[in-house]
Amino acid sequence: MCKARETGRHRQEARETYDVAVLGSGPAGLMAAIEASRRNCRVLLIDENFKLGGQLFKQIHKFFGSSDHFAGTRGFRIGEMLAAELKNLRVETSLNTTVIGIFDAQSETKRLAIATYERSEEVLAKKVVVATGAIENVVPFPGWTIPGVMGVGAAQTLMNIFRVPPGKRSLIVGAGNVGLIVAYQMLQAGIDVAAIVEAMPRIGGYGVHAAKILRMGVPILLSHTIRKAIGTEHVEKAVITEVNKNFKQIRRKEKTIDVDIICFAVGLTPNTELTRLAGCEHAYAHELGGWIPLHDNTMETTVDGIYVAGDLAGIEEASVAIDGGKLAGVSAAEALGFTTAEEAEKVRKGIWKRLNELRSGPFGEPRRKANTRKVAEYRRKRENAQ
Amino acid sequence: MRNRNHARTQTDEVSLIGIPTEKEMHIILNILKNKRGPMAVIECFQQIPCNVCETSCQFGAIRIGRPMTNLPDFDQAKCRGCGVCVSKCPGLAIFVIDMNYSPGEAAVSLPYEFLPLPRIGEKVQALNRYGKPICFGKILKVASSENFDKTHVITISVPKKHAMNARSIRIPKNMRKEIGS
Numbered sequence: 001m002c003k004a005r006e007t008g009r010h011r012q013e014a015r016e017t018y019d020v021a022v023l024g025s026g027p028a029g030l031m032a033a034i035e036a037s038r039r040n041c042r043v044l045l046i047d048e049n050f051k052l053g054g055q056l057f058k059q060i061h062k063f064f065g066s067s068d069h070f071a072g073t074r075g076f077r078i079g080e081m082l083a084a085e086l087k088n089l090r091v092e093t094s095l096n097t098t099v100i101g102i103f104d105a106q107s108e109t110k111r112l113a114i115a116t117y118e119r120s121e122e123v124l125a126k127k128v129v130v131a132t133g134a135i136e137n138v139v140p141f142p143g144w145t146i147p148g149v150m151g152v153g154a155a156q157t158l159m160n161i162f163r164v165p166p167g168k169r170s171l172i173v174g175a176g177n178v179g180l181i182v183a184y185q186m187l188q189a190g191i192d193v194a195a196i197v198e199a200m201p202r203i204g205g206y207g208v209h210a211a212k213i214l215r216m217g218v219p220i221l222l223s224h225t226i227r228k229a230i231g232t233e234h235v236e237k238a239v240i241t242e243v244n245k246n247f248k249q250i251r252r253k254e255k256t257i258d259v260d261i262i263c264f265a266v267g268l269t270p271n272t273e274l275t276r277l278a279g280c281e282h283a284y285a286h287e288l289g290g291w292i293p294l295h296d297n298t299m300e301t302t303v304d305g306i307y308v309a310g311d312l313a314g315i316e317e318a319s320v321a322i323d324g325g326k327l328a329g330v331s332a333a334e335a336l337g338f339t340t341a342e343e344a345e346k347v348r349k350g351i352w353k354r355l356n357e358l359r360s361g362p363f364g365e366p367r368r369k370a371n372t373r374k375v376a377e378y379r380r381k382r383e384n385a386q
Numbered sequence: 387m388r389n390r391n392h393a394r395t396q397t398d399e400v401s402l403i404g405i406p407t408e409k410e411m412h413i414i415l416n417i418l419k420n421k422r423g424p425m426a427v428i429e430c431f432q433q434i435p436c437n438v439c440e441t442s443c444q445f446g447a448i449r450i451g452r453p454m455t456n457l458p459d460f461d462q463a464k465c466r467g468c469g470v471c472v473s474k475c476p477g478l479a480i481f482v483i484d485m486n487y488s489p490g491e492a493a494v495s496l497p498y499e500f501l502p503l504p505r506i507g508e509k510v511q512a513l514n515r516y517g518k519p520i521c522f523g524k525i526l527k528v529a530s531s532e533n534f535d536k537t538h539v540i541t542i543s544v545p546k547k548h549a550m551n552a553r554s555i556r557i558p559k560n561m562r563k564e565i566g567s
Contacts, residue, residue: 062476062537064436066454072438072474074535188500202402207432208477210404215554217517220403319435361433361455 018044018092020332021112021125023099023274026054027318028310028325029131030082035329036129037089039338044123045086045093046114052086052093053079054133055153056318058160060188061181064206065319066354075318076160102128105278105303127305127332130275131325134268134289134311139173143229152182152265159189167261171238172196173226177205179265183213194259197224197240199247206363227254229262238262270312278306283377287370289315294378297352298331299324302381307332314374316367320358323351405515406431415550424467424484424493428458430477442474469495469541473534482541483549492549493526495541503528503538504557512544512552521548523555 019041022033030052033045051057059075070078086093094114101113105128112123136151143149148167152174158166170191172179175198183193193213201223203210210220223243230237242253268289272282275293280301282291292314299307309324327348334344359368406414410431426447428439437450439458447464448471450456471480478497487493494512504510504525512523523542530538544552 062438062535064434064438064476066435067438067441071436072442072476077535203404206434206477207404208430208434208479211429211515211553212478214404215513215515215517217513217556222403357453357455358435360453361435363432363434364455 017109017124018042019336020127020129021123022129022131024131024133025052026131026133026310027056028321030086031322031325032129032131032309032329033091034085034089035326036333037091039333041333041336041338043091045091046097046099047095048098050096052083058156060160060185063318099274102274102278105306126336129307129309129328129332130312131310132271132274132312134315135271137267137269138264139266141226141228146229146231146235148235148260149229149262152178152263155263156182159185165189165191169194169259170261170263171259172263172265174198174265175203175205175220176265177209180205180209180213183218187216193218194257196220197226198222199225199243235260235262268315275301275308278303280306281381283374285370285374287366294374296375296378299328300331314371323355327351423486424482425462425465426471427481427483428460430458430479433457438474438476439471442471469539472497472539473537485549487543490546491543492546493541493543494549494552495539496553498538498540499536504540511556511558512542512548513554513556514551515553520551521545
């Protein structure tokens, strides 16, 4: 309290009003900042980490997607490209900064409370793009608090950002794309992957990602799950077991394996803290990872001037996050009069064409349908409100 | 000759685990029936949004078209077996196979993203799709270029009967012990 008064209040006169504040500098946030800044908006990009790029710099694999749109490029290289562009555009950035509140969200100028290690203060922005990404899901089991049990995202940060192997031999829980990709990256880092267990009778990720690790000798155990972790100071063993089709553990099919890390890859949940603070309406879509802020085709939420993009708007791939960020950036610039409605509409049309293509096929179709459903729900809500 | 059945539609039996099913294997084997020199074998059976292979091939042998979730349509007549697509495919799902490398052996080129790299002439274990050692292979070529961006293309020679199963390598450590077990 005291500290906030000292640093926050007396700086009040020096407060600046930005055209667009972008919260989160992953692929979606970077793209939103770039698109808005290109159209001469005064942009402030805020991120709680020490480096721009969000999860992009952990992605050392080549991305799928359209080849005229970064595909075939390793994730961290995309991060480098976007960060360089941001620098050219002279976007103001504030790293190591946490947004702890959004006030006056309904009014024309929104107040953001931000905190760094040294101080907390207020920033004013006419439009806000929230691109706070997602949080890893976990499954609780006996022993899950023993050091060495972590999300695959944490293991990936240790390996690919800090270059510290999190362990010598790992068990991965969940065979979706994230689990399969990180298993492969562990092999690349010289970590032995004992197995991947998946409760479903089939893998959730792409077959090609699974094939990459299978041919390196890593078993993928379908209809299997983790029962408990054993260890005192750190994980020493994991007990895995087969499950029946109702996901009940079959005790007599238990197996104990020697591992020193157990990593979850059981999905992600949109990080909606800030959109909830801002009073945006949310809706549930299991295909998109749970509760998401309702938004329309311009990525604007039910609160005027607050936009969303990236995994927060629905758990999808980086290529979708990049496009979502573009939509939000262009739309915010348009709403402020920095670009014409025609130009913005033309850009959005192009993006939507590609987004629909990215969301076609057996993997993308459910997400496309869920998205369409949620946009329709948004429209209904808006009409009722008027 | 075009391999039409490989194109446009996803096979009914999508593999549960990422290993080509028998039906999918049949498609691969069909490609290799009429043989000249090295030729790409595309083990991509799911409609995922990706078309990197199409633009990587300067001979126009791979077509995806629109939407980009189409499966690759591979034109054998145009393939020169250059191996560029092997390094470009983000799914590491393309291999180049030369069934006429020598009277008894085939040459298999595969993507490899591990260190250390094998040395030319080195004897390695060839692994099947489940990572099980199936035979020995000799390293014929290690292709790396800036353009490949660290996806090296390793070419090994293996007995002909293993050409359709050798999909990875292991650089030996106690190699003798494991083979045949």
